[in-house]
Amino acid sequence: MGVFETDGNDASGHEQVVFCQDRVSGLKAIIGIYSTALGPALGGTRFYPYESEEAALADVLKLSRGMAYKNALAGLDLGGGKAVIWGDPATTKSEALLRAYGRFVETLRGRYYTACDVGTYVPDMDVIARETRYVTGRSVEHGGAGDSSVLTAWGVYQGMRAAAEHTWGSPTLTGRTVGIAGLGKVGKYLVGHLVEDGATVVATDVSPAALEWASTTYPEVNLVPDNQALIASDLDVYAPCALGGALNDDTVPLLRAKVVTGAANNQLAHPGIGKLLDDRGILYTPDYVVNAGGVIQVADEIEGFNFDRAKLRATGIFETTRRILQLAGDEGVPPAVAADRLAERRMAEVGRLRSIYLN
Numbered sequence: 001m002g003v004f005e006t007d008g009n010d011a012s013g014h015e016q017v018v019f020c021q022d023r024v025s026g027l028k029a030i031i032g033i034y035s036t037a038l039g040p041a042l043g044g045t046r047f048y049p050y051e052s053e054e055a056a057l058a059d060v061l062k063l064s065r066g067m068a069y070k071n072a073l074a075g076l077d078l079g080g081g082k083a084v085i086w087g088d089p090a091t092t093k094s095e096a097l098l099r100a101y102g103r104f105v106e107t108l109r110g111r112y113y114t115a116c117d118v119g120t121y122v123p124d125m126d127v128i129a130r131e132t133r134y135v136t137g138r139s140v141e142h143g144g145a146g147d148s149s150v151l152t153a154w155g156v157y158q159g160m161r162a163a164a165e166h167t168w169g170s171p172t173l174t175g176r177t178v179g180i181a182g183l184g185k186v187g188k189y190l191v192g193h194l195v196e197d198g199a200t201v202v203a204t205d206v207s208p209a210a211l212e213w214a215s216t217t218y219p220e221v222n223l224v225p226d227n228q229a230l231i232a233s234d235l236d237v238y239a240p241c242a243l244g245g246a247l248n249d250d251t252v253p254l255l256r257a258k259v260v261t262g263a264a265n266n267q268l269a270h271p272g273i274g275k276l277l278d279d280r281g282i283l284y285t286p287d288y289v290v291n292a293g294g295v296i297q298v299a300d301e302i303e304g305f306n307f308d309r310a311k312l313r314a315t316g317i318f319e320t321t322r323r324i325l326q327l328a329g330d331e332g333v334p335p336a337v338a339a340d341r342l343a344e345r346r347m348a349e350v351g352r353l354r355s356i357y358l359n
């Protein structure tokens, strides 16, 4: 794929793509800036052993575009960007490589803010921050927001409340049965919110340690052997909180839940799955809308992190999900399409204001 090519859905294309190399440390990075219509581009750095340069480029183009939509719907004054470092983090990550990367981020003078993603962690952001101001997701000791899964789970819960209101008339999970696939960083916090709200929780995880945690901390949670058993359970809500692609041609026909709301990124295995869910009368709240609490948390760091302010913004995911479900109904389209339309509208309408000259 060429940088100037588009994928057919993509009317505008990326604003800027930057290739960064430091031979001595072994750094090979690509920073993709999809849009700065709403402000500096924010998105994490994925450190991954791609099989080719083309695969790394394709991923950064896809991920940076996704961040523009996510940040727009999260109500942030931030555009969308993302970066990939091509290599195996287990063998190639070093202080020198991360600092070299930080210096490249700095050269963009704030057009791009980085953060954690697959293969990069809070301590890595602290190292990168030694070379650039344009990094979020640092540790609390370094003025950062710390673990973003706290507000990710809170936002997912808010999205689920909006879906419950849309489906059953009341914004609560009291008396509902919610199935969580994945009791990791986000899933664990989500269990707490649901139990507190009076829901019955059924859950699964492939990790024995996660299951052990659940049975000790929340003995009332019903644990089932695997995801297959979970989706076949008598659920009101299914919450994919593990890996992407949870909703696919095999799982959707078996799903008994009326609502799908979860933290996992890229839950739909392919775009046709949105229609399949719609045809089966299953309400799907788009993943990038309801899991935006994490980006809201790290974005807040740019202003000087304030947990209460960030939580208030993440609570806004309730209202955003509501608007999307309303728009989907009004326009007769699946919620995923309505969400994209709303994001594009905000990028166009608010982004246009930059044409008003300020001196």
Ligand SMILES: NC(=O)c1ccc[n+]([C@@H]2O[C@H](COP(=O)([O-])OP(=O)(O)OC[C@H]3O[C@@H](n4cnc5c(N)ncnc54)[C@H](O)[C@@H]3O)[C@@H](O)[C@H]2O)c1
Residues within 6 Å of the ligand: 148, 149, 150, 152, 181, 182, 183, 184, 185, 186, 187, 204, 205, 206, 207, 210, 226, 227, 241, 242, 243, 244, 263, 264, 265, 291, 292, 294, 295
């Ligand atoms: N952490 C965040 O702030 C954040 C923000 C936005 C989106 N997300 C997305 O939410 C999802 C969960 O994130 P996390 O931070 O909790 O990750 P995590 O790695 O801490 O937890 C994932 C959990 O899923 C389990 N798992 C893996 N495969 C499974 C399977 N087939 N069936 C059941 N369980 C399985 C793992 O054992 C693990 O406990 C990911 O898709 C992530 O990209 C996370």
